[in-house]
Amino acid sequence: MSDKKAIAVLLERLDHLAPMGYTVGLHIRFATPLVYKSSYPVEWVDHYNSHSYYLRDPLVFWGVGVEGTTRWSAIPLPDPFGVMKKAASHGLNYGAVSSYGPITSRSIVGISRSDREFDDEELAHLRELTIQLHIEAKPPSDLTKAQIEALQCLANGDRHAAAAEKLGITESAFKARLQSARVRLEARTTSEAIRKAREYRLL
Numbered sequence: 001m002s003d004k005k006a007i008a009v010l011l012e013r014l015d016h017l018a019p020m021g022y023t024v025g026l027h028i029r030f031a032t033p034l035v036y037k038s039s040y041p042v043e044w045v046d047h048y049n050s051h052s053y054y055l056r057d058p059l060v061f062w063g064v065g066v067e068g069t070t071r072w073s074a075i076p077l078p079d080p081f082g083v084m085k086k087a088a089s090h091g092l093n094y095g096a097v098s099s100y101g102p103i104t105s106r107s108i109v110g111i112s113r114s115d116r117e118f119d120d121e122e123l124a125h126l127r128e129l130t131i132q133l134h135i136e137a138k139p140p141s142d143l144t145k146a147q148i149e150a151l152q153c154l155a156n157g158d159r160h161a162a163a164a165e166k167l168g169i170t171e172s173a174f175k176a177r178l179q180s181a182r183v184r185l186e187a188r189t190t191s192e193a194i195r196k197a198r199e200y201r202l203l
Contacts, residue, residue, distance in 0.1 A: 018112055
């Protein structure tokens, strides 16, 4: 099963766990997740994004600062902007959040329902799904120096011949480095490989 299919299956399981929807931010680096998905009500998502609540959300602060799983109601952080109250006005009355991974590549998953608190078994299930999503979305982190140099040359605008000359190798050797980088990044084209390398902060 490919990474994308595995993530889709896990999100489907998450959907069954969260009647009012979920939000998933995987491998958050420099305040930006590599994978982001939300199934919360569209009106709430639009309101949340238009007011940049992610900069003020106590759930995000908790998830960045603590690795674990808890109910929203158990989070002791202040909410001076009333984010949770506004969420409740859109039907997100109860919820849970799970955070996993190193602080440099943290994954945070939130789920919600309107009728009751999530029970301990559901929290354990959320924890399991968060860990699995984090693992399945793990970006490659071990491109060789030669692969990075080859991609960087093209990202800087060099053509193959010029890049090969700059690196002191033949053009066929240069192309071989690009091919191995594409395979490692699971990219169909060199342009896609460069885009992925940038997303993964490898360039």
